[in-house]
Amino acid sequence: MPHIKIVGLGGSLKPGSASALALSEALRGAEEGGASVELLELHVLDLPMFVPDREPAPSVRRLIESVSAAAGLIWSSPVYHGSMSGAFKNALDWLELLSKHEPPYLTDKIVGLIATAGGVQGLQAINAMEFAVRSLRGYTHPLTAPLDRAWQLFDKSGTFSDEAALAKLRTLGKGVAEAAKRMSR
Template sequence: MHIVGLGGSFRVPSTSLSALRVALRAAMTDSDVDVDLLDLRTLDLPPNGSAGPCAGVSRLVRAAAAADAMIWSAPMYHGTVSGAFKNAVDWLDELAGLDPPFLTNRPVGLIATAAGAQALQAVNTMEFAVRALRGWVVPFVVPVNAAQDAFRADGTIADRALAGRLSALGSMVAQGARCFAGTAAPAVRGRAEQWTTGLAG
């Protein structure tokens, strides 16, 4: 099973990235699971629709195309996900060229971090996006309110209960990937080929 984590922010440390790491570690507990972490700060994605094939978009699209499942982790800014995260999700439209398209029959776990008490709003936004991409949202989601208090300055988690919830999410995503095993396996064709063939990195 191959699980891809997508998230983070341009802040250092990033609470959404720290939370994502905890969930991915839990998903790796079983020997048949490997993970790939896509950090938005280092992906360096151009605005959706503004560029042709480039390294960051190629890495994102290739990773998502190969994933048996994904975990998304976004910061909440002004009531919704960050612009950088939404831009990354918009680039997943390039998966239209898969057969079946987009994230069909692939489970996606959702995490959102907020300085206030409205992290669930960002989770709800992500749920709509997963459904639009034909994926399956894992029923257990992790909204992290007052995230600045849940993580230490070095990015490590300080809240044991939160660590347990994030670990549970990672395990559930791995379980979901097994349930859907053999039903997602997309064949690359059409538009997605420009991102998955002939590009370095």
């Protein structure tokens, strides 16, 4: 089996966000699936706004290098106004720097999708992210994790306590790792 790396990208700009915690759980699943993992939280990366043709900041270079080296990705965004957050979309806009890579963008990479929602619109952000994966020439994993009413999934200390959601996230992460291995053969 080839050694593969899965990169998790996401979270909101608020430290300890629900979408970041969900992403960490999915990465645990990817580790269970035999991958090495890297977590890129947006509040840590602190990316500038995308400007075409601008010299990339160190945070942007880190994003591009990590995504480029990954066999697969897991994306996790909060739902903001019925779609992915602006901060998450800005990170995807920076992936334009992969346009001249060979192969370009996310060619032959599998992407697992997670969205956390306050209401019941998790799937809308998943669908928006899926459009972006396709435009970046990647493949989405068929299992997705739209986590509706995400505030119900945590206990008072902020620990992920919903067993069904945890199992779904781990299964998604493991599935992404296994699919990435098959695609890397």
